[in-house]
Amino acid sequence: MLAGFEQTDGCYWCGKEVVTYEKCACNERHAPWSRVIRLGNYEPPLSECILSGKYAAWDVGLEYLGAMLGHQIRGCVPPNSILVPVPMPLSRRFFRGINHTKELALHASRAARMPMRCSLWRREGAPQASKTASARLKMKHNSMLMRPLARVRGKNIVLIDDVLTTGKTIEIASNTLRRAGVVSVRVAVVAVTKMPKKR
Numbered sequence: 785m786l787a788g789f790e791q792t793d794g795c796y797w798c799g800k801e802v803v804t805y806e807k808c809a810c811n812e813r814h815a816p817w818s819r820v821i822r823l824g825n826y827e828p829p830l831s832e833c834i835l836s837g838k839y840a841a842w843d844v845g846l847e848y849l850g851a852m853l854g855h856q857i858r859g860c861v862p863p864n865s866i867l868v869p870v871p872m873p874l875s876r877r878f879f880r881g882i883n884h885t886k887e888l889a890l891h892a893s894r895a896a897r898m899p900m901r902c903s904l905w906r907r908e909g910a911p912q913a914s915k916t917a918s919a920r921l922k923m924k925h926n927s928m929l930m931r932p933l934a935r936v937r938g939k940n941i942v943l944i945d946d947v948l949t950t951g952k953t954i955e956i957a958s959n960t961l962r963r964a965g966v967v968s969v970r971v972a973v974v975a976v977t978k979m980p981k982k983r
């Protein structure tokens with residue numbers, strides 16, 4: 785499905801598509817991560833590939849996307865990085881019933897030849913997809929915790945998620961990791977929505 789798919793370069797910090805010679809709109813935003821790695825925008829063929837996983841072969845689709853992401857990660861992060869899936873992610877609606885970010889992270893870690901560790905834990909229960917964008921932005925900052933024995937101090941972290949929308953979830957995850965003493969946080973997602981970012 786993704787044969788011949790080629791991504792345009794995204795903004796290093798927010799992952800949005802960048803118009804040549806123009807500064808990205810996120811310019812003033814101080815994100816707690818050092819860059820966003822993504823396969824492309826959330827639009828065909830990438831969105832179709834993500835959605836098709838829901839109805840057809842979960843495992844095959846996730847394996848394919850995860851491996852693609854892993855190959856991309858490998859070229860743009862320090863070799864001693866650790867992949868950490870974002871717990872209970874935004875686009876749960878696309879992959880109901882399985883822990884798809886963990887699956888993505890697992891396949892990405894194989895392709896990138898970097899270890900994967902489920903270091904983060906989500907505190908509260910409501911699924912992200914059931915909330916509006918504004919409700920997501922109000923998500924409590926203490927909603928994520930480090931798992932016991934997370935062993936992330938001094939490490940370079942690559943956060944794995946499927947679709948990046950408001951960035952609030954990865955902001956909370958990044959800050960939680962930074963408080964736990966990680967050296968750096970990078971973010972790797974399958975797709976970035978083109979929805980304008982609001983502060």
Ligand SMILES: [Zn+2]
Pocket residue numbers: 795796797798799800808809810811
């Ligand atoms: Zn940007």
